[in-house]
Amino acid sequence: MNPGMQQMIMFGLIIVVFYFFMIRPQMKKAKDQKKYIDELKRGDKVITTAGIHGKIVDITDTTFLIEVESGTKIRFDKSAISLEASKALNATKA
Incomplete structure (x- = not known):
């Protein structure tokens, strides 16, 4: 495997980690906030x-x-x- 391909794989893994540890939880929190506000009476x-x-x-x-x-x-x-x-x-x- 050439070094360029290894760099691309590492870059892809970093993006996946960012998604699951930063972006996805933030989206879930925003969705929960909106649902809570919509249910207030x-x-x-x-x-x-x-x-x-x-x-x-x-x-x-x-x-x-x-x-x-x-x-x-x-x-x-x-x-x-x-x-x-x-x-x-x-x-x-x-």
Whole structure:
């Protein structure tokens, strides 16, 4: 086997490793995040990526209206909801 062919095989293996250890898990995480956000409904308790805790009071196509403890309502983009933190919050309160 010539050295050029060995380099090509090694390069191909590096690409496969990157796919399985970096790209694929990131795609799965994004898919799980989207599914979680699509399943949220009024009354669900969430935590935003900024760390704000609240309860969903209204949902539009792209935003959530969240009520915090003081009664203040704040509108957030759906992408601002933290999947891991919100699941942990609901698991401890269940």
